[in-house]
Amino acid sequence: MAKARYLLDSGLLIRHLRGRPDAVRLLRQLGKRERLGIAAISHLEIHAGMQEHERYATQKLLSRFVTIDMGTRSQGAPAIMSESTAPKARHYQSPMRSLLPRRSNTA
Numbered sequence: 001m002a003k004a005r006y007l008l009d010s011g012l013l014i015r016h017l018r019g020r021p022d023a024v025r026l027l028r029q030l031g032k033r034e035r036l037g038i039a040a041i042s043h044l045e046i047h048a049g050m051q052e053h054e055r056y057a058t059q060k061l062l063s064r065f066v067t068i069d070m071g072t073r074s075q076g077a078p079a080i081m082s083e084s085t086a087p088k089a090r091h092y093q094s095p096m097r098s099l100l101p102r103r104s105n106t107a
Contacts, residue, residue, distance in 0.1 A: 004037025004066040006030060010045045013038065017046075017058060037066040 008027075015023035030036060038046075043062060050058045 003035065004068065005034035007037050007039060007068060008042070008065065010038070010042040013042065013046055013061065014049070017054065017061060031064065035066060036064070037068045038062070039070050040067050041070065043067050 012023055012027070016027050027036070046058060046062060
């Protein structure tokens with residue numbers, strides 16, 4: 001069984017599939033250096049939320065990752081990778097910021 005260095009969060013994968021530039025850039029950079037994995041439940045979450053016209057792109061993306069059964073985690077388990085744990089470059093801005101509600105200036 002192939003080992004993965006990082007275990008990716010499903011939110012990061014969803015943002016990649018939606019074409020968010022920061023998520024696309026992060027996955028490309030990590031994928032060039034390391035083998036990436038996703039939990040089996042994340043694999044199912046992505047498939048469950050997929051539209052029919054998204055099938056090809058989704059399956060192509062998921063095929064690039066090692067799928068890990070979290071019930072069989074061992075000491076050699078990968079580090080979990082999400083926006084909060086991703087290595088930050090100076091130009092990297094978390095995609096999560098755009099999902100937060102904006103504060104109103106009215107009192």
